[in-house]
Amino acid sequence: MSTRRLFDIDGRTERYRSVLRENWFTYLLIMPVLLFLIVLMWLPFLQGIYMSFNEWPFGGDPTWIGAANYEFLLNWEPFYTSLKATAIFSLTTVFQLGVALAAALAVRELRRGKSFVSAAFLLSYTMPPLVIGTIWAYLLEPDFGPVFGYLTELNVLGETIYWGSSGPMSLAVVMFVTTWTFWPFMFLIISASLESIPEELYESARMYGAGPVQTFLRVTLPQLKSAILVALSIRIIWNMTKISQVLQLTNGGPGYDTSILAVLLYQFAYERGQMGISYAIGIVLLVMTLGFVFVFIREFERASEGAGA
Amino acid sequence: MSTTGYDATGVTLKATAYGVVAFLVLANLVPFLFILSVSFMPPSEFFTDPHLVPYEPTLEAWTSGFEELRGNLVNSFLIGAGTALLALVITIPGAYAFARKEFYGKTAGFYAIISAMMFPYILLVIPIMDLWTALGVYNTIFGMILAYQVFVTPFSIWILRDFFENLPTDIEEAAQVYGCTQFTAFVRVILPLAAPGIVAVGFLAFLTGWNDFLFANLLTTGTGPVPAVPVLYGTIGGGSGERVYWGKLMAETLIIGTPPTIIYLVARNYLESAFSV
Numbered sequence: 001m002s003t004r005r006l007f008d009i010d011g012r013t014e015r016y017r018s019v020l021r022e023n024w025f026t027y028l029l030i031m032p033v034l035l036f037l038i039v040l041m042w043l044p045f046l047q048g049i050y051m052s053f054n055e056w057p058f059g060g061d062p063t064w065i066g067a068a069n070y071e072f073l074l075n076w077e078p079f080y081t082s083l084k085a086t087a088i089f090s091l092t093t094v095f096q097l098g099v100a101l102a103a104a105l106a107v108r109e110l111r112r113g114k115s116f117v118s119a120a121f122l123l124s125y126t127m128p129p130l131v132i133g134t135i136w137a138y139l140l141e142p143d144f145g146p147v148f149g150y151l152t153e154l155n156v157l158g159e160t161i162y163w164g165s166s167g168p169m170s171l172a173v174v175m176f177v178t179t180w181t182f183w184p185f186m187f188l189i190i191s192a193s194l195e196s197i198p199e200e201l202y203e204s205a206r207m208y209g210a211g212p213v214q215t216f217l218r219v220t221l222p223q224l225k226s227a228i229l230v231a232l233s234i235r236i237i238w239n240m241t242k243i244s245q246v247l248q249l250t251n252g253g254p255g256y257d258t259s260i261l262a263v264l265l266y267q268f269a270y271e272r273g274q275m276g277i278s279y280a281i282g283i284v285l286l287v288m289t290l291g292f293v294f295v296f297i298r299e300f301e302r303a304s305e306g307a308g309a
Numbered sequence: 310m311s312t313t314g315y316d317a318t319g320v321t322l323k324a325t326a327y328g329v330v331a332f333l334v335l336a337n338l339v340p341f342l343f344i345l346s347v348s349f350m351p352p353s354e355f356f357t358d359p360h361l362v363p364y365e366p367t368l369e370a371w372t373s374g375f376e377e378l379r380g381n382l383v384n385s386f387l388i389g390a391g392t393a394l395l396a397l398v399i400t401i402p403g404a405y406a407f408a409r410k411e412f413y414g415k416t417a418g419f420y421a422i423i424s425a426m427m428f429p430y431i432l433l434v435i436p437i438m439d440l441w442t443a444l445g446v447y448n449t450i451f452g453m454i455l456a457y458q459v460f461v462t463p464f465s466i467w468i469l470r471d472f473f474e475n476l477p478t479d480i481e482e483a484a485q486v487y488g489c490t491q492f493t494a495f496v497r498v499i500l501p502l503a504a505p506g507i508v509a510v511g512f513l514a515f516l517t518g519w520n521d522f523l524f525a526n527l528l529t530t531g532t533g534p535v536p537a538v539p540v541l542y543g544t545i546g547g548g549s550g551e552r553v554y555w556g557k558l559m560a561e562t563l564i565i566g567t568p569p570t571i572i573y574l575v576a577r578n579y580l581e582s583a584f585s586v
Contacts, residue, residue, distance in 0.1 A: 029406035032399040040459040044436035109326035126573040127566035128520035149359030241431040244522035282432040
C-alpha cells in the first residue's frame with residue numbers, strides 16, 4: 001500500500017484497474033452499504049436542497065421559486081422565536097453530560113450492585129422517546145398529575161402551575177424531559193471509557209500525593225476526553241432533531257415558544273404540506289447543528305491543550 | 310494528621326457517590342411506579358388526591374389498551390424484525406471487508422459511512438416521503454424497513470467491524486487449510502465467532518424500528534400499517550385539553566415500552582460490549 005505512485009498520472013488508470021482486478025470481491029462486499037447510503041441519504045439530501053428552492057406541495061407539482069422560501073423565513077417573526085428556542089434547547093446536551101458524568105463517576109465507586117444500578121439508569125433510554133414523553137405529560141399534568149398534586153398537597157406550592165401557558169416554563173419542561181430521557185446514552189459511553197482507564201495511572205497519582213480533585217482533573221478527565229467528545233457531538237445533533245417529546249408535551253406552543261427548528265420543519269411538512277419551506281428550515285437546522293459541533297470541537301481542543309495534561 | 314484528612318475526604322467522596330446513585334435510581338424508577346399504579350386505577354380515581362396504591366385496582370385499562378393496540382403492535386414487530394434482518398444482510402459483508410481486507414479507499418469509505426451517523430436524519434424524512442410516494446412504497450411496511458436502514462447501517466458497520474477486527478488474525482487461512490473455501494470459512498468460522506456483535510446489532514436495529522416516531526408517523530397514514538408508537542401521539546395531541554383516559558394511556562405506554570426493556574435486559578451484555586468506544 002505505497003502512496004509513492006499516487007501522483008504518477010500515467011500509472012494512475014492502470015493502477016485503478018489493477019486495484020479493481022485484485023480486490024473486486026472486497027468491493028462487492030461493501031457495495032450494499034454504500035449503495036444504501038447513497039440511495040437513502042445522499043440522493044434524498046440533494047433532492048431536499050432542490051426542494052427548498054421550490055414551492056413544493058406534498059404529492060403535487062413543484063414550481064421553481066428561487067430563494068423565496070428562505071426569504072419568507074427571514075421575514076417571518078416566529079422563525080426568530082424558533083431560532084432562540086433551538087439555541088436554549090440545545091443546552092439540554094450540557095445537562096445530559098453533567099448528569100451522565102456524575103452518574104458514571106459515582107457508579108465506579110460502588111462495590112456491588114453496579115449491574116442493577118446501570119439497568120435502572122437505562123430504563124428511560126430503552127423505551128421509545130414518545131412513550132417517555134407521554135408518561136411525563138401525565139406526571140406533569142397540572143390538574144391531576146402526581147407531581148403538582150403532591151407539591152400542592154404538601155404546601156410546597158400554593159396552587160398548581162399551568163406551565164403549558166407560559167413560554168419559558170414550557171421550554172424548561174421540554175428540556176427537563178429531554179435530559180431525563182437521553183442522559184443514559186452518555187452514561188453508557190462515559191462509563192465504558194471510565195472502566196478502561198488503567199489502574200496504574202491512579203496508583204502513580206496516589207504515589208505523587210495527588211488529592212481526589214487533582215486526580216480527577218489530571219488523570220480521569222484527560223482519559224475521558226475522546227469519549228466525551230464522541231458522546232457530546234452525537235448528542236448535540238440527535239437532541240436537536242428529536243421532536244416526538246416536544247410534540248407530545250407542548251406541540252410547539254404556547255405560540256411558537258417551544259417550536260425548535262425541527263418541530264417547525266415537521267409542522268410545515270405534516271400539517272401544512274409545504275415541503276419546500278420545510279426543507280429550507282432543515283437547511284438552517286443543518287447549518288446550525290454543524291456550527292455547534294464545529295465550535296464545540298474547537299473549544300474542546302483548545303481547553304484540553306490549555307490543561308496541558 | 311494528613312492520613313485522617315485523607316480518610317475524611319475519602320468517606321465524603323464515598324457518601325456523595327452513594328447519594329448520587331441513590332438519587333438517580335429513585336429519579337428513574339419512581340416515575341414508572343406512578344405510571345404502573347395509574348394504569349390499574351379506574352377512571353374515577355385520577356381526579357382524587359394523589360396516591361400511589363390504587364383503592365380499587367382494575368385491569369380494564371390494560372385489556373382495552375391492549376385491544377386497541379394489537380394490530381399496531383404486530384406492525385411494530387414486523388417493522389423491527391425486518392429492519393434488523395435487512396440491516397444484518399447489508400452490513401455483515403461490508404463490516405467484514407472493512408475489518409479484514411486491505412483495499413484502496415478503505416479508510417475514506419469507512420469514515421464516509423460512519424459520518425452518516427452525524428447527519429440530522431430529520432432532513433431526510435421530507436425527500437423520502439416524496440421519493441417513497443413515487444416508488445410506491447409510501448405507507449407500506451417494506452418502505453419503513455427500507456427507510457430505517459439509514460439510521461441503522463452506520464452504527465451496525467461500526468460495531469460489527471470492531472467484532473470482526475478482534476478475531477484472531479489468519480483464522481480464515483487456518484480454516485482453509487482444513488478444507489474450507491473462503492466462503493465456508495466465513496460462514497462456519499467467522500460468523501459464529503462474531504455472534505455477540507451480530508446479536509447486539511440485531512437488537513439495536515430492532516429497537517430503532519420499534520422506538521422511532523418520526524419516520525413511523527410521516528411515512529404512514531391512518532389507513533396504512535401504523536406501528537404502535539405514533540398511536541400514542543394521537544391521544545393527547547400536545548395537551549389540547551381534551552378528556553383523556555389517562556389510565557388506559559399509561560397502560561399503553563407500558564405495553565409499548567415493555568418489549569424494548571425486556572430486549573435490553575436480555576441483551577445487556579452484548580450491548581454493553583458493543584458500546585465501548
